[in-house]
Amino acid sequence: MNESIVITGVAGLIGSRMADWLLSNFPGYEVVGIDNLSGGYIENIDSRITFYNTDCASAEIRLIFERHQPKLVYHFAAYAAEGLSPFIRKFNYQNNLLATANIINESIRQNVERLVFTSSMAVYGAGNPPFDESDQPSPIDPYGVAKYACEMDIQIAGEQHGLDWCIIRPHNVYGIKQNIWDTYRNVLGIWMYQHLNNQPLTIFGDGKQKRAFSFIDDCLSPLWQAGVSPQASKQIVNLGSAIEYSILEASEILREVMEGGEVLFQEQRHEVKHAHPTWRKSVKVLGFEDKTDLRSGLSIMWDWAQKQPQRDRFRWSEYELENGIYDFWKNSKESSKTTV
Numbered sequence: 001m002n003e004s005i006v007i008t009g010v011a012g013l014i015g016s017r018m019a020d021w022l023l024s025n026f027p028g029y030e031v032v033g034i035d036n037l038s039g040g041y042i043e044n045i046d047s048r049i050t051f052y053n054t055d056c057a058s059a060e061i062r063l064i065f066e067r068h069q070p071k072l073v074y075h076f077a078a079y080a081a082e083g084l085s086p087f088i089r090k091f092n093y094q095n096n097l098l099a100t101a102n103i104i105n106e107s108i109r110q111n112v113e114r115l116v117f118t119s120s121m122a123v124y125g126a127g128n129p130p131f132d133e134s135d136q137p138s139p140i141d142p143y144g145v146a147k148y149a150c151e152m153d154i155q156i157a158g159e160q161h162g163l164d165w166c167i168i169r170p171h172n173v174y175g176i177k178q179n180i181w182d183t184y185r186n187v188l189g190i191w192m193y194q195h196l197n198n199q200p201l202t203i204f205g206d207g208k209q210k211r212a213f214s215f216i217d218d219c220l221s222p223l224w225q226a227g228v229s230p231q232a233s234k235q236i237v238n239l240g241s242a243i244e245y246s247i248l249e250a251s252e253i254l255r256e257v258m259e260g261g262e263v264l265f266q267e268q269r270h271e272v273k274h275a276h277p278t279w280r281k282s283v284k285v286l287g288f289e290d291k292t293d294l295r296s297g298l299s300i301m302w303d304w305a306q307k308q309p310q311r312d313r314f315r316w317s318e319y320e321l322e323n324g325i326y327d328f329w330k331n332s333k334e335s336s337k338t339t340v
Contacts, residue, residue: 006064006065007076009078010045030068032049055099064106072113072116074118083204085143112163115163116223120170123144130242132238133236166233166234173219174215180305188213203247210275211250219288237286266326266328269326
């Protein structure tokens, strides 16, 4: 029986592309994928993957881990709608924090060799970029709080139960197989969806917010190293591009790639103004190479996006909290989902 690697969130961008990379580069492993398909698509999952359609917070996770006894666990599952998280607090913590606690429990129980967890730049909050791994986290929204709590719990599991881990803080990852149908996250994908549907590209505030956008293909080999390299043991590492762009600059590059598109400015939302990281540790520990510039990466993603089927756009029909909800997220006739 081949050794197995568990990937949660296997139907999403990072999970599905990591699974593809493993199948191509290390076909001797059994890749076990877990996803509840709330934010990803079954079409993203390679048929060679042993797939379980379940939630990471479910009791079924224990049975899956007992059945496959994974060597490595890549925990990518999350609902990364940072700006929306103040209005869906219970869902945010259930989906991100409680689900991660369940994965930690089973990783300990099955003596997993290493748990790799994708956290977020959101843990840094409104600090002084470029954010360094040694900076004290100070998140400003429930999503960042949930991710930081997960980080802390993983480290406690390492101290108390001997769980080996590597925490990755990726930032604004984009590329083929990204969910471009979600209203609340993945700004580059949102813009592509809007342009494909003859809508203007929406920007919150003045567009001067700065972000570093990271092409998924450049992150896959480093993610593998996060799971197997001795240097990555019990390390926190920023992962992704070190080149920051304003949101307005990113939209200009994408409009050039798409050969069209108008911009619509909307009200400013509660968010960090500038969020970009240091990168030296990722090079030293994970061998990261920032190979793909934003224009090239967007060209690849745009070619893919134009070939995708028409899908209903995801939108919440009812928020947990309506107080202070932004006008652009209020009632819509688009397909929707009610909070759990």
